[in-house]
Amino acid sequence: MNQTIISAATEGGTNPLVPNPWEMLVVFAGFAVLMYIVVKYVVPMFEKTFAERAEAIEGGIAKAEKAQAEASAALEEYKQQLTEARTEANRIREEARAEGAQILAELKEKAAAESARITAQAHTQIESERQAAVVSLRAEVGTLATTLASRIVGEALSDDARSARVVDRFLADLENQNAGVAK
Numbered sequence: 001m002n003q004t005i006i007s008a009a010t011e012g013g014t015n016p017l018v019p020n021p022w023e024m025l026v027v028f029a030g031f032a033v034l035m036y037i038v039v040k041y042v043v044p045m046f047e048k049t050f051a052e053r054a055e056a057i058e059g060g061i062a063k064a065e066k067a068q069a070e071a072s073a074a075l076e077e078y079k080q081q082l083t084e085a086r087t088e089a090n091r092i093r094e095e096a097r098a099e100g101a102q103i104l105a106e107l108k109e110k111a112a113a114e115s116a117r118i119t120a121q122a123h124t125q126i127e128s129e130r131q132a133a134v135v136s137l138r139a140e141v142g143t144l145a146t147t148l149a150s151r152i153v154g155e156a157l158s159d160d161a162r163s164a165r166v167v168d169r170f171l172a173d174l175e176n177q178n179a180g181v182a183k
Contacts, residue, residue: 141174142167 145167 138167138171141171145170 142164
């Protein structure tokens with residue numbers, strides 16, 4: 001078969017390896033039309049799609065960076081608020097402790113004042129009761145002493161001035177004796 005191709009080629013004078021010029025012209029014209037269509041319509045669509053994707057990616061990155069910045073700002077604000085809240089809580093706690101100590105001191109002071117008042121009132125009451133008891137005892141002792149002295153002396157001590165002098169003298173002697181015993 002190779003032999004027939006070679007003999008056909010030598011007979012016509014054309015080389016079988018060189019293409020036909022009309023075929024080359026048609027292929028070249030088709031290629032040019034196809035290249036024109038690709039450059040005019042397909043490449044701009046690819047460029048448009050590429051630009052949209054690049055814009056979407058850049059926008060997404062920008063949005064992500066913005067969101068990251070907002071999140072960082074919110075985190076810092078949260079940390080600041082948390083620190084302020086802790087400081088405020090510590091201040092309130094210290095104020096409460098101080099106020100509690102003040103209230104406790106006031107209550108102790110009031111209790112001490114009330115105790116002093118009650119003690120003073122008790123001392124006053126005891127003193128007045130003692131005075132009343134002394135007066136009552138003086139009167140009873142005076143009456144008994146006058147009666148006893150009347151019986152001993154045998155004369156009536158019905159004179160009030162005289163009986164008062166006798167009773168006072170008697171009680172003074174008793175007090176002196178008690179004072180000497182107590183020492």
